[in-house]
Amino acid sequence: MTMDKNFLFPEKPLFEEGGPCFQSVLLVGPPGVGKGTQGKLLSHIPGIFHLSSGDMFRELDDDSELGQLFHQYATHGEFVPDDITIKTWQNYVRTKVEQKAYNPETDLLVLDGIPRNIAQAELLSPYINILRILFMVCEDREVMFERIRGRAIKEKRRDDADELVARYRWDLYKRDTEPLIDYYPQEMIRIIDADTIPAEVLHQILSVIVPIQKKCFSPPHL
Numbered sequence: 001m002t003m004d005k006n007f008l009f010p011e012k013p014l015f016e017e018g019g020p021c022f023q024s025v026l027l028v029g030p031p032g033v034g035k036g037t038q039g040k041l042l043s044h045i046p047g048i049f050h051l052s053s054g055d056m057f058r059e060l061d062d063d064s065e066l067g068q069l070f071h072q073y074a075t076h077g078e079f080v081p082d083d084i085t086i087k088t089w090q091n092y093v094r095t096k097v098e099q100k101a102y103n104p105e106t107d108l109l110v111l112d113g114i115p116r117n118i119a120q121a122e123l124l125s126p127y128i129n130i131l132r133i134l135f136m137v138c139e140d141r142e143v144m145f146e147r148i149r150g151r152a153i154k155e156k157r158r159d160d161a162d163e164l165v166a167r168y169r170w171d172l173y174k175r176d177t178e179p180l181i182d183y184y185p186q187e188m189i190r191i192i193d194a195d196t197i198p199a200e201v202l203h204q205i206l207s208v209i210v211p212i213q214k215k216c217f218s219p220p221h222l
């Protein structure tokens with residue numbers, strides 16, 4: 001597919017060399033593992049800014065060039081190309097900072113769904129300081145497909161409605177995303193057992209995140 005990237009991104013690039021470096025935690029896990037549920041819960045906590053790349057794309061105007069491009073990829077379960085994804089991410093972060101929804105001085109950035117592969121990890125590395133990687137694990141594949149089927153109905157997601165596409169996304173996750181776990185230093189990885197009730201998953205996630213948040217952002221008296 002050919003496209004005019006200047007048309008998609010008319011503004012200048014978000015960050016110049018030596019720009020901000022966001023204190024970040026990554027959420028990694030297959031589709032349907034519950035990242036969205038946890039992300040929503042985390043986004044209510046002061047001092048945490050949860051950024052889901054799927055939500056970022058879904059927030060695009062459906063009629064915009066970029067919005068249409070996203071739907072072309074997402075309906076087939078394909079990843080949006082890496083350079084477009086990272087530029088979209090940059091624009092999105094800039095907007096959130098400008099809107100004061102995300103304050104890099106006080107908020108821990110929880111990245112969900114991005115980076116999606118090693119190429120994206122490399123493109124993102126100048127901008128983020130990764131403190132921990134939360135690897136959400138659910139051994140039972142069928143539990144995840146059941147959740148995706150539920151989500152298709154509840155959230156009217158076109159990419160979830162097609163069982164074949166859902167299974168393809170799962171294969172793509174195994175092929176391109178899970179290798180991130182071996183790519184990063186092992187001491188950064190924390191395994192989260194996602195095959196339990198949401199409150200218990202949240203409990204595990206917070207037990208990792210809270211000490212990081214206190215260490216990186218709390219005023220000295222806390």
Ligand code: ADP
Nearest residue numbers: 031053054073074077078079080085113114116
């Ligand atoms: P899921 O976790 O179920 O795969 P997401 O909501 O994270 O769903 O993503 C939905 C779609 O958005 C993906 O299938 C893909 O087309 C696109 N997408 C999201 N994040 C990325 C990314 N980091 N890189 C490329 N495409 C992405």
